[in-house]
Amino acid sequence: MFGRLAAYLDSIRARDPAPRSRAEIMLYPGVWALGMHRLAHWLFNGGMFFFARFVNHTARFLTGIDIHPGAKIGRNFFIDHGFTVIGETAEIGDNVTIYQCVTLGGTNPTNGEGGKRHPTLRDNVIIGSGAQIIGPIVVGARARVGANAVVTDDVPEGATMIGLKARSTLVPAETWLREFIPYGTPCDDPCEPDMTRIDELEGRMRALQDEIEMLRAERERAEAASDDKPARKSGSAT
Incomplete structure (x- = not known):
């Protein structure tokens, strides 16, 4: 268990240059929110919905991060700063990074479309601050969503989405940036390659x-x- 925790903290440190030690990362609200979500999700899967919600609301009160107990979250998930909302049917892959004030929101449950209402984020996705990902869409692996973008359609693998409503910068697959990009937005190079x-x-x-x-x-x-x-x-x- 301690080995998995150390690996998780090291994965955060690789994406955030601010902390000087693992102990400092343990104070991050995103770490606490994810830890409490693991418990809430276990209770939710066991049918103890009231207690799952109680843990969820306690986490939201303490961290400002609202993760529904039903959301499925993979390994090394990092919420930087907080104030994020993640809906019930959201699914998040491994090594996903979300910055502050992001919403993984759902469609209107009264429109007759039950079941999956929230987004699916594949592995290594980066969501910039203030972005709104709405509906049962899929954000492909290694995709980036820039700050304040609003995404309501599927995002191709490796694409960078910007704007309101978000549009792809259409970066060819052979020119993907393999390294981690803070906030999901390239800074050194223009977003439009052509x-x-x-x-x-x-x-x-x-x-x-x-x-x-x-x-x-x-x-x-x-x-x-x-x-x-x-x-x-x-x-x-x-």
């Missing part, structure tokens, strides 16, 4: 600016020449 169109528009803009400057210079020369003609005529008349 910059051809932007470069073309910037080139046209520079050409238009040069043309405007040339026309302005020609107009100024024409105005100067027109002002000089009356002066020459006046001089020749005298």
